[in-house]
Amino acid sequence: MPKARRSDDWGFPRWRPYGGSREATNVRICDRHGCEEPGDCPAPKAPNSPERWMFCQSHAAEYNRKWDYFEGLDKAEKAARAKSEQAESAGYAEASHYGWAGSGDGSRSADEMRALDVLELEADADFAAVKKAYRVKAKAVHPDVKPGDKEAAEEFQKLQLSYEVLKAAEERREWKG
Template identity: 65%
Template structure:
């Protein structure tokens, strides 16, 4: 046999993947000290620099959490950048009264907004107001009070579901804050 070992790339079944290659692949290691993970997520070294750090997913998240957008800028440059950002995003604020962005200020999900609508409340209602409205609707539409009214039973079930959605959302928010 001339040439040494025979390749396993011939015939069927093929013993390695079709997309695999025998060429070496350069893997960049995370730029964080003592991290051995692949650094496949670029991050700017400074706000206006083309140079990049390359982090793993964990360290990229840490970097983004602690990133100071205004670092290295003078007070005038900070004000100018903030002004430019507000100017560029101002159209969204001006169009908000048309309701294009959806209801509320973005802190509540669409399910929560629907639940507030069922309870006939505004989007900025607090949990005490929600509980008060839920109790009022539950008392008015309870099956024991209205035994043969199918519509009242549906309203009662809707109020219960709305209360469950809003209560769990409030609990979730309080857990995140803790």
């Protein structure tokens, strides 16, 4: 007589792995004609429509590569829609300083990368290099050195703004670390 074996379906937490149930599961197949892969990636059928296609990952990537959210809108409508969406998501941007942390790999924000481009520095430049590059470039285009030169004044303002962005980021890193 074979020994009775206890089921793995008892207690909390469940002792069997999740997704390891005994009953059959329904798997939705990709909506692309001829594809037999599981369709677990939703893609909108039309802008602002609740209806979704269900594609496999490769077909969802192909579909989204060509997706234009503003298709069929004129310039004024595009601008109005973009402005309303920025207003809706502005709360997330304002609250970004409440976030837990960055990506954790030492990467820089897009603003920091643009500031480094203005100073013509690499992404891994330390703050000493930033300071040195700012001073060298600012001396060359300072309004006292080139009075009345609008281009030099604009360049100086760009350099100043870039330095401020990188200085604030450095101060945040020092404060967190």
